[in-house]
Amino acid sequence: xxxxxxxxxxxxxxxxxxxxxxxxxxxxxxxxxxxxxxxxxxxxxxxxxxxxxxxxxxxxxxxxxxxxxxxxxxxxxxxxxxxxxxxxxxxxxxxxxxxxxxxxxxxxxxxxxxxxxxxxxxxxxxxxxxxxxxxxxxxxxxxxxxxxxxxxxxxxxxxxxxxxxxxxxxxxxxxxxxxxxxxxxxxxxxxxxxxxxxxxxxxxxxxxxxxxxxxxxxxxxxxxxxxxxxxxxxxxxxxxxxxxxxxxxxxxxxxxxxxxxxxxxxxxxxxxxxxxxxxxxxxxxxxxxxxxxxxxxxxxxxxxxxxxxxxxxxxxxxxxxxxxxxxxxxxxxxxxxxxxxxxxxxxxxxxxxxxxxxxxxxxxxxxxxxxxxxxxxxxxxxxxxxxxxxxxxxxxxxxxxxxxxxxxxxxxxxxxxxxxxxxxxxxxxxxxxxxxxxxxxxxxxxxxxxxxxxxxxxxxxxxxxxxxxxxxxxxxxxxxxxxxxxxxxxxxxxxxxxxxxxxxxxxxxxxxxxxxxxxxxxxxxxxxxxxxxxxxxxxxxxxxxxxxxxxxxxxxxxxxxxxxxxxxxxxxxxxxxxxxxxx
Numbered sequence: 001x002x003x004x005x006x007x008x009x010x011x012x013x014x015x016x017x018x019x020x021x022x023x024x025x026x027x028x029x030x031x032x033x034x035x036x037x038x039x040x041x042x043x044x045x046x047x048x049x050x051x052x053x054x055x056x057x058x059x060x061x062x063x064x065x066x067x068x069x070x071x072x073x074x075x076x077x078x079x080x081x082x083x084x085x086x087x088x089x090x091x092x093x094x095x096x097x098x099x100x101x102x103x104x105x106x107x108x109x110x111x112x113x114x115x116x117x118x119x120x121x122x123x124x125x126x127x128x129x130x131x132x133x134x135x136x137x138x139x140x141x142x143x144x145x146x147x148x149x150x151x152x153x154x155x156x157x158x159x160x161x162x163x164x165x166x167x168x169x170x171x172x173x174x175x176x177x178x179x180x181x182x183x184x185x186x187x188x189x190x191x192x193x194x195x196x197x198x199x200x201x202x203x204x205x206x207x208x209x210x211x212x213x214x215x216x217x218x219x220x221x222x223x224x225x226x227x228x229x230x231x232x233x234x235x236x237x238x239x240x241x242x243x244x245x246x247x248x249x250x251x252x253x254x255x256x257x258x259x260x261x262x263x264x265x266x267x268x269x270x271x272x273x274x275x276x277x278x279x280x281x282x283x284x285x286x287x288x289x290x291x292x293x294x295x296x297x298x299x300x301x302x303x304x305x306x307x308x309x310x311x312x313x314x315x316x317x318x319x320x321x322x323x324x325x326x327x328x329x330x331x332x333x334x335x336x337x338x339x340x341x342x343x344x345x346x347x348x349x350x351x352x353x354x355x356x357x358x359x360x361x362x363x364x365x366x367x368x369x370x371x372x373x374x375x376x377x378x379x380x381x382x383x384x385x386x387x388x389x390x391x392x393x394x395x396x397x398x399x400x401x402x403x404x405x406x407x408x409x410x411x412x413x414x415x416x417x418x419x420x421x422x423x424x425x426x427x428x429x430x431x432x433x434x435x436x437x438x439x440x441x442x443x444x445x446x447x448x449x450x451x452x453x454x455x456x457x458x459x460x461x462x463x464x465x466x467x468x469x470x471x472x473x474x475x476x477x478x479x480x481x482x483x484x485x486x487x488x489x490x491x492x493x494x495x496x497x498x499x500x501x502x503x504x505x506x507x508x509x510x511x512x513x514x515x516x517x518x519x520x521x522x523x524x525x526x527x528x529x530x531x532x533x534x535x536x537x538x539x540x541x542x543x544x545x546x547x548x549x550x551x552x553x554x555x556x557x558x559x560x561x562x563x564x565x566x567x568x569x570x571x572x573x574x575x576x577x578x579x580x581x582x583x
């Protein structure tokens with residue numbers, strides 16, 4: 001963390017009146033490499049969503065409802081106020097209200113998207129693009145980039161060849177009269193090339209750009225990270241290789257006047273300034289392709305859920321046995337990582353495990369730190385949100401567990417209301433063309449009827465051995481035009497958070513599948529992928545309908561049947577108790 005006064009000294013030296021700093025990289029990754037996390041360094045806030053704004057008289061950070069409690073705590077030492085981005089003025093509107101005519105707002109063009117630029121310009125802000133401004137703020141303290149090698153994600157997992165994906169891209173950009181296509185989002189580059197890396201701690205991506213032209217493709221990447229096997233693979237798929245550092249030079253020399261297709265939200269200003277004949281994509285083309293999983297990917301995901309489910313059963317058993325032994329929140333994260341490594345396909349976590357005991361569970365994206373994390377005691381509940389990245393797929397699950405055999409009536413009521421909404425999603429059929437926000441209300445209905453709610457979305461898309469958060473599909477209160485298509489992965493994760501008391505969230509991963517065709521058209525449904533029992537002690541069965549009990553019984557029977565071959569005698573005996581029928 002750096003003193004705000006030093007930031008203002010630098011602003012004065014550079015002749016600017018405000019700076020805007022997000023934890024962005026040039027590709028707008030959700031989890032950028034540490035060497036791009038300047039906002040975290042400056043503010044002390046380490047959530048995945050937050051933008052710091054410093055003016056001559058104010059310092060504030062915009063974030064969403066997942067991080068209100070966390071940000072409030074982490075920003076105090078720096079004297080930075082928190083702004084609730086859902087209910088208060090946007091950053092452009094705020095700056096336009098406090099700056100005078102002629103005042104200058106400094107941005108880094110490589111870290112600002114075209115969409116963001118449009119928002120700033122729409123309110124008349126005077127922008128100055130300064131490449132070196134941010135770097136000087138942490139000169140000598142900026143972390144180094146990973147040197148991990150790239151590796152091939154075989155077609156037996158991917159289910160589609162690189163050439164097939166590139167051919168689809170060429171047909172698409174030709175259809176909008178472009179001669180080339182820029183792929184700048186890292187998970188999209190990884191998906192198209194069937195390659196993976198380790199430049200992010202929790203997502204198997206690598207820093208790169210991919211340019212697909214009519215007769216060639218070029219991958220701009222740190223060439224020191226390419227093994228001989230990867231070089232041969234790229235060559236066999238018609239992909240040239242160039243250093244990441246010459247990307248801008250290539251655009252200037254080869255494509256500055258070529259019609260190049262790009263997406264405003266995924267292209268940075270610096271790239272756009274070089275390209276003189278850019279065409280804005282009418283669709284999120286690669287994102288849409290990537291979101292619909294093929295049958296190979298679906299089958300791989302089903303198999304890896306068994307590995308993940310076995311690890312989770314062992315985790316829950318371990319917690320139950322050791323709940324009186326002085327465990328800490330951080331021990332939970334360490335243990336599940338250790339257990340997942342028993343799978344031969346495990347690569348890394350898909351995000352940092354959230355283990356929030358008691359009131360820490362009410363911090364939606366709580367991040368436990370050794371030394372400040374709670375010791376678990378047998379008198380409250382713990383929320384565990386965790387996931388893994390395997391060669392066969394990505395997982396994301398949340399279970400809330402009571403550390404006492406006799407949870408309170410209020411805890412059981414809260415949990416069961418959340419569970420009812422969770423089940424409602426998985427029971428629902430819906431017509432083709434349905435979008436996520438139409439489903440979202442199903443998960444909230446029981447909470448709403450009790451005068452309760454939660455601030456985050458109900459579900460997000462999940463990648464296949466890629467990002468744990470993937471678009472364009474989602475389930476939330478926000479209106480969105482992307483329908484839930486067969487093959488999409490999405491989570492179902494309603495919650496309830498009582499500040500100062502506890503947090504509850506229950507999450508499964510689902511796949512969208514065909515259900516039936518009637519006189520009224522084709523209908524879809526969800527296939528539940530996650531395999532892990534719910535905490536019986538927290539369920540008030542008197543609040544459940546017979547249909548809900550049947551769903552729970554059927555789900556638990558499937559969990560027991562699918563996991564038994566992965567577990568030993570003691571583990572199967574424990575699971576037998578956890579999955580017995582509700583009467």
